[in-house]
Amino acid sequence: MSRKPSFAAAVVVASVFGLTCFAAYGQAGAESTVQVIKQKAPKGITTTFYSCTEKAGSDHIAQSACLSAEKQAQNDRLNRVYKTVLGKLNKDDKESLVSAERTWLELQKKSKELEESLYGNDPVASSTVALNEIFRLCERANTLDEYAYIAGIR
Numbered sequence: 001m002s003r004k005p006s007f008a009a010a011v012v013v014a015s016v017f018g019l020t021c022f023a024a025y026g027q028a029g030a031e032s033t034v035q036v037i038k039q040k041a042p043k044g045i046t047t048t049f050y051s052c053t054e055k056a057g058s059d060h061i062a063q064s065a066c067l068s069a070e071k072q073a074q075n076d077r078l079n080r081v082y083k084t085v086l087g088k089l090n091k092d093d094k095e096s097l098v099s100a101e102r103t104w105l106e107l108q109k110k111s112k113e114l115e116e117s118l119y120g121n122d123p124v125a126s127s128t129v130a131l132n133e134i135f136r137l138c139e140r141a142n143t144l145d146e147y148a149y150i151a152g153i154r
Contacts, residue, residue: 032054033053033054033057034050034053034054037050037053037131038050040135041135041138042135042138042139042142043138043142044074044077044138044139044141044142045070045074045134045135045138046070046073048069048070048073049066049069049070049073049134052065052066052069052070053066060123060127063127064126064127064130067127067130067131067134068130070134071130071133071134071137074134074137074138074141075137077137077138077141078137078140078141078144081141081144081145081148082097082101082144084148084153085097085144085147085148085151085153086098088148088151088153089151093151097147104140108133108136108137108140111132111133111136112129112132112133115128115129115132116129
């Protein structure tokens with residue numbers, strides 16, 4: 001039997017996807033869907049995603065298209081910066097980065113599996129799992145960007 005998220009978590013999820021006017025963690029407010037997402041989003045989420053989400057409103061099909069496009073954009077960004085960093089490192093550092101990336105990919109996979117189990121499979125839950133995955137991709141790309149800066153690549 002899968003456990004469902006707490007009421008507070010459900011309110012956040014619902015807020016993010018335009019199903020209620022509650023703000024994060026159950027406080028009443030009149031924040032837009034994009035404002036709620038921006039509160040939780042890491043730096044690097046595209047303005048295209050925010051525009052798409054605002055336009056989608058509570059239309060789950062349109063939301064899914066926004067999520068899919070942003071996931072692809074973040075995945076492309078992650079791959080681009082990974083290849084850039086990898087191409088500039090010495091042999092030992094390359095091996096460390098490859099090992100770290102494999103570990104991160106496994107963590108990403110396990111995190112998604114856990115979230116799918118915890119949240120269930122209704123449209124709001126699926127959207128939440130997808131958004132969390134996008135945030136993790138973006139955060140990893142941000143980390144790799146930082147590595148590039150430290151290594152003097154950028």
